[in-house]
Amino acid sequence: MSEPKLTKDRRLPGFLRDTHIVTIIGLMVLVCIIMMILSPSDFFSGKNLVSMIFQFPEYGILAFGMMACMIAGGIDLSLVGIMNLSGVLAALILKNMVQMDGTTVLNPGMVLPALILAIVVAIVVGAACGAFNGFIIGYFGLPAMLVTLCGLQLYTGLAYGITGGPAINGMCDAFKNIANGTIPGTGIPIVLLIFIVVLAAVVFIMKCTVFGHEIYFLGSNAKAAMYSGINTLKVTIMTYMFSGILGGISGILITSHLNSAKSSNGSTYTLLTLLIVVLGGIHPDGGKGRVLGVTLAVLLLQMIANGFSLMHVSQNAKTFANGCLLIAALVLSVVLEKRAEKKAAAAS
Amino acid sequence: MTTQNQKLKMALTSTPMILIYVIAVFCIVVSIRQPAFLSPATAINIGRAGIFTMCFAICEMVVIISGGIDVSFPAVGCVAMYVPLYLNYHGMLPDNVFAFFGLAMFIGLIFGILNGILVSYLKLPPLIATLATSSIASGGLILALGTREFTTLPPSLEALYRVNLVTYTDAATGFTYPLTILFLVPVALCVVMALVMHFTMLGRGLYAIGGDANAARIAGFNVRLLQFFAYIFCGVAAGATAMIYTTLMHSSTTTALMGDEMIIIAACVVGGCRLTGGHGNVGGTILGVLLITLVQTNLNMLGIPTSWQTFAVGLVLLLGAILTSIQAKRQTKLGKI
Numbered sequence: 056m057s058e059p060k061l062t063k064d065r066r067l068p069g070f071l072r073d074t075h076i077v078t079i080i081g082l083m084v085l086v087c088i089i090m091m092i093l094s095p096s097d098f099f100s101g102k103n104l105v106s107m108i109f110q111f112p113e114y115g116i117l118a119f120g121m122m123a124c125m126i127a128g129g130i131d132l133s134l135v136g137i138m139n140l141s142g143v144l145a146a147l148i149l150k151n152m153v154q155m156d157g158t159t160v161l162n163p164g165m166v167l168p169a170l171i172l173a174i175v176v177a178i179v180v181g182a183a184c185g186a187f188n189g190f191i192i193g194y195f196g197l198p199a200m201l202v203t204l205c206g207l208q209l210y211t212g213l214a215y216g217i218t219g220g221p222a223i224n225g226m227c228d229a230f231k232n233i234a235n236g237t238i239p240g241t242g243i244p245i246v247l248l249i250f251i252v253v254l255a256a257v258v259f260i261m262k263c264t265v266f267g268h269e270i271y272f273l274g275s276n277a278k279a280a281m282y283s284g285i286n287t288l289k290v291t292i293m294t295y296m297f298s299g300i301l302g303g304i305s306g307i308l309i310t311s312h313l314n315s316a317k318s319s320n321g322s323t324y325t326l327l328t329l330l331i332v333v334l335g336g337i338h339p340d341g342g343k344g345r346v347l348g349v350t351l352a353v354l355l356l357q358m359i360a361n362g363f364s365l366m367h368v369s370q371n372a373k374t375f376a377n378g379c380l381l382i383a384a385l386v387l388s389v390v391l392e393k394r395a396e397k398k399a400a401a402a403s
Numbered sequence: 404m405t406t407q408n409q410k411l412k413m414a415l416t417s418t419p420m421i422l423i424y425v426i427a428v429f430c431i432v433v434s435i436r437q438p439a440f441l442s443p444a445t446a447i448n449i450g451r452a453g454i455f456t457m458c459f460a461i462c463e464m465v466v467i468i469s470g471g472i473d474v475s476f477p478a479v480g481c482v483a484m485y486v487p488l489y490l491n492y493h494g495m496l497p498d499n500v501f502a503f504f505g506l507a508m509f510i511g512l513i514f515g516i517l518n519g520i521l522v523s524y525l526k527l528p529p530l531i532a533t534l535a536t537s538s539i540a541s542g543g544l545i546l547a548l549g550t551r552e553f554t555t556l557p558p559s560l561e562a563l564y565r566v567n568l569v570t571y572t573d574a575a576t577g578f579t580y581p582l583t584i585l586f587l588v589p590v591a592l593c594v595v596m597a598l599v600m601h602f603t604m605l606g607r608g609l610y611a612i613g614g615d616a617n618a619a620r621i622a623g624f625n626v627r628l629l630q631f632f633a634y635i636f637c638g639v640a641a642g643a644t645a646m647i648y649t650t651l652m653h654s655s656t657t658t659a660l661m662g663d664e665m666i667i668i669a670a671c672v673v674g675g676c677r678l679t680g681g682h683g684n685v686g687g688t689i690l691g692v693l694l695i696t697l698v699q700t701n702l703n704m705l706g707i708p709t710s711w712q713t714f715a716v717g718l719v720l721l722l723g724a725i726l727t728s729i730q731a732k733r734q735t736k737l738g739k740i
Contacts, residue, residue, distance in 0.1 A: 130530070191721070191725070195724075195725055195728040195729070196728060196732075197678075197724055197725070197728050198678045198679060200472070200530055200678065201668075201672065201678045201724050202721075202724065204665060204668065204720075205669075205717055205720045205721040205724060206717075207665075207717075208665050208669075208713060208714075208716060208717030208720060209714060209717035209718065209721065211713055211717075212711065212712070212713030212714025212715070212716070212717050213714050215710055215711075215713050215714070216708075216710050216711040216713075216714050218710075219708075219710045220710055318713075325534075326534055326535075326538050329531055329534065333531065339527075339528040339531060340528075369545075369546065371541075371542045371545040371546045372542065372546050373542070374538045374541065374542030375538065375539055375542030375543045375546055376542075377538055377542075378534075378535045378536070378537070378538030378539035378542060379535075379539060381531065381534070381535040381538075382521065382527075382532065382535045382536075382539075385521075385525070385527045385528075385531060385532065385535070386525055386527070389525055389526065389527065
């Protein structure tokens with residue numbers, strides 16, 4: 056590291072030296088203070104905490120997919136499309152395999168196999184969509200933005216064509232419980248567990264595997280990565296496949312959470328995941344960023360969204376605020392980068 | 404002799420020619436299935452349907468050539484079509500065509516300046532910056548003015564709507580197909596932009612900064628100013644186009660244009676604009692718009708249900724993008740730029 060070493064900094068753990076992470080933690084404290092003044096009894100209640108936990112995993116997992124692609128120097132705008140396509144397919148499988156009469160299941164023996172099949176299909180479809188994106192990007196050398204924008208249109212169109220427009224509703228209770236239930240006896244939401252498992256897997260892949268390091272390498276300099284013997288096509292395909300798998304998992308969660316699957320669910324999530332990723336300190340040009348930053352950004356945005364809904368502010372105000380926040384985050388990262396450059400220049 | 408053959412081969416397999424083949428094949432297939440397709444009425448319908456697609460595509464083309472991208476124009480357009488009618492409804496804006504279009508273009512200008520500042524001065528990634536502008540515009544609009552739907556036009560716009568260029572009456576059915584005077588707007592815009600892009604320093608500068616911003620800077624172009632121009636032009640023209648949309652569709656809502664960005668970008672890319680910048684021209688974009696409009700308006704004639712249209716447009720876009728990439732590789736192989 057060419058950063059000037061200050062004795063004060065040496066004692067701090069690595070992540071606290073990351074200005075983005077410090078900023079996010081600062082913002083979180085700020086939100087807490089504001090909410091403490093505005094409505095302390097609502098915001099800090101256990102009920103509110105649990106309701107927050109039920110909301111963030113679906114877009115938090117999407118944000119990890121966006122993060123992997125952006126670190127690799129690309130972007131994945133098709134995540135919402137992948138999410139809805141895999142959600143629709145999972146819902147179709149459940150509807151066809153589990154016969155329902157009102158809310159009672161007529162063939163209970165089929166529930167578990169149907170559930171497993173639905174989840175496997177959702178993840179496999181996500182992986183396939185992602186691999187398709189990655190192949191087109193890597194093989195034809197097209198901009199990731201264009202390909203994934205096409206992908207969004209394709210996968211949304213596919214989901215729309217399959218459903219024909221109306222949402223698929225009324226899946227069995229076992230499926231609903233994935234995103235709405237708690238672990239029996241403990242009161243811990245199942246989604247929290249899923250989110251932690253996914254988070255652990257993402258951290259493991261990004262930090263401890265060769266593939267993770269190749270993603271960073273590809274993002275910081277694709278040409279150098281190629282000349283140093285990395286199969287860039289393979290890494291690109293795998294990165295987008297990874298992102299697609301996360302999209303598939305998120306598709307199961309959102310379908311289960313809303314108990315309905317259609318092609319236009321979660322259309323605001325594209326902007327939201329971009330915001331999370333940029334706020335979390337992932338550099339838009341690739342090569343830089345930490346999983347921890349993204350995780351904290353997910354929590355921060357959930358706190359803000361929750362604050363908004365406690366104050367009874369409309370969805371549009373949220374969109375407006377998210378747009379402003381995105382620009383602020385981008386400007387902040389530009390300013391920080393310039394300052395770091397100046398420091399480095401002064402030190403050398 | 405061989406070079407002549409090669410030139411001919413290049414000309415016959417260039418992107419615009421491939422587009423023309425595709426359009427011809429599409430028209431032939433549709434007219435075999437539906438003989439009614441071959442009539443002046445179809446031409447007028449496509450002309451009508453293509454008006455705003457064409458205008459938006461020219462806006463987007465300029466930005467793409469300059470090496471950026473603008474996904475905020477649908478939201479900006481919605482603001483530009485909604486605010487004038489809202490103000491008029493509340494008696495704060497005189498009922499005058501120039502006032503409506505003027506205000507719409509002014510709103511476009513403001514958002515264009517915002518995009519310009521974000522992209523050219525702060526050097527933010529254009530996609531993310533314009534996505535943010537988009538959410539600020541659409542969120543802010545509904546937040547400030549609420550959601551209404553204006554379906555009746557003020558008299559001055561209604562009068563403009565009634566001015567027709569040609570009216571074709573189908574002898575068999577008695578239906579009339581009017582072609583509005585506003586059709587001249589995209590025509591004029593295309594001619595002017597084709598001239599500007601080809602023969603002025605401004606146009607050549609836009610190509611230069613899209614091709615290689617650094618080289619353009621060293622060659623003496625003011626990169627920031629040119630980028631600024633691209634976004635401002637896009638905003639202003641999008642504002643005017645949104646007003647045309649309101650006039651023709653008799654509708655002004657806060658979300659009317661949302662989601663259109665994909666189709667417009669598709670039209671540009673299919674028409675040979677490269678998202679990496681520096682490539683593309685008005686002729687190709689016109690062909691791209693023609694193809695997309697044909698596909699959109701005539702898919703049901705081919706027996707494809709409307710619910711698969713999104714998918715079909717996505718497929719056309721993807722194939723167009725792959726085609727451009729293959730063409731680019733071929734051209735570099737043949738040593739042509």
